[in-house]
Each structure stands twice: as C-alpha cells, then as structure tokens.
Amino acid sequence: DAGVIQSPRHEVTEMGQEVTLRCKPISGHNSLFWYRQTMMRGLELLIYFNNNVPIDDSGMPEDRFSAKMPNASFSTLKIQPSEPRDSAVYFCASSLRAGGVTDTQYFGPGTRLTVL
C-alpha cells in the first residue's frame, strides 16, 4: 500500500487566498484525521471523520477552515481566506476502526503551508 497520500507537499500563498489541501487515506481505512503542527502547540487535531461523516470538528480554529470527505478515498481541508498565522504543517492520518481497541493512526508526509 502507498500509505496516506497528501498533496501538495508544499504550498506558498498570499494572505487572503484560498488554500485547499488534499488527502487520500489508506485503502480500507474508515477513519480520517486532519492535524496541524506548530511549535507552540505540537500536533493539534482539527477534525476527524468516521465512515466519511464528520464526528468532531471542535479543533477547527474558525469558520475560515472547512473539511469535507465526499467518499472513503478522498478528503479536503480548505482555508478561505488564508492568513499568515495559518502557516504550519498540516497532516492527514487514517486508521481502521476495529471497535473497542485504540487503533493505530497512519500519517501522511504532511503539507507545509506558508501564507505570506
């Protein structure tokens, strides 16, 4: 398996522009997570999906952030409009929910976002 795939790997944009990050989870996995990594707060969970349904979006910083999972093999995280403080590394992770067992999350390589 190719693992979790994220695109783009690097994104540089100007303040006010729309940014879309993409993720393809591992085939067969039914949970998907979006994280943001910053020096101050480490890895923050933004939102996660089970069976394509958003379960907890309490980590989404504000209305400028939105995430979708139209099918089991694709998810997007959109920032509109982007701001310099959104600069961070964004990770997507997936896992297979086995029920009653904490499931290992497999992370993608991340997207490094720079908002000028």
Added chain:
Amino acid sequence: DQQVKQNSPSLSVQEGRISILNCDYTNSMFDYFLWYKKYPAEGPTFLISISSIKDKNEDGRFTVFLNKSAKHLSLHIVPSQPGDSAVYFCAASGRSGNTGKLIFGQGTTLQVKP
C-alpha cells in the same frame, strides 16, 4: 488547555546511554497512551503504546512506563542510537468514548550524539 504536556522541548544524549522522555496528562479519563516518532519531512509513525491496566510495556530498546496516580508516563530508549534522533510525541486516548480520537503533546526533540 493542553491536556497532554511534554515540558521538555529538547533532549540531548550520548550514543549508548539511556534517553528518557517525559509526558504528563491532566484528564483522568485517558486510559490508553501512545508514543509517536517523527523524522524531518515525514509524518509521525507509531512507536509503542500502553493501556492504563498496565504500568510498563517493553518493545526491544523501547519501554514505556505509566504512573496513573501521578498522571505521568515516560519513554525509555536503551541504548540510544543516532538513528533515534527525531521528534517524539506523546498521545492519549479515552476509550470510554470509543472515538479513536488522540490528544497529542507538543513533542520533544531528541538528539543522540555519536
């Protein structure tokens, strides 16, 4: 509110010596704990975990200790190797909710010097 805290941003040890990474948590509902390792330009990868019914779990050179009364866990690496140099994240989960959600700490950067 940071529910999982790694108070040491960095740690430097000599090759062959023991590395001890620490993690504290505040939520008593957490009952499963994990350590992830991250190399530059890569995503974190799972390293080792421990359930709250245990106080120790060992896997090769890596051992995780859990002190529930102190809400503290630690990762021991013995002996440390230069390839262990990475960022280590502690994470916690509350299985009672059965959500699969993990709460991560800020990470500790380990440098193992040859």
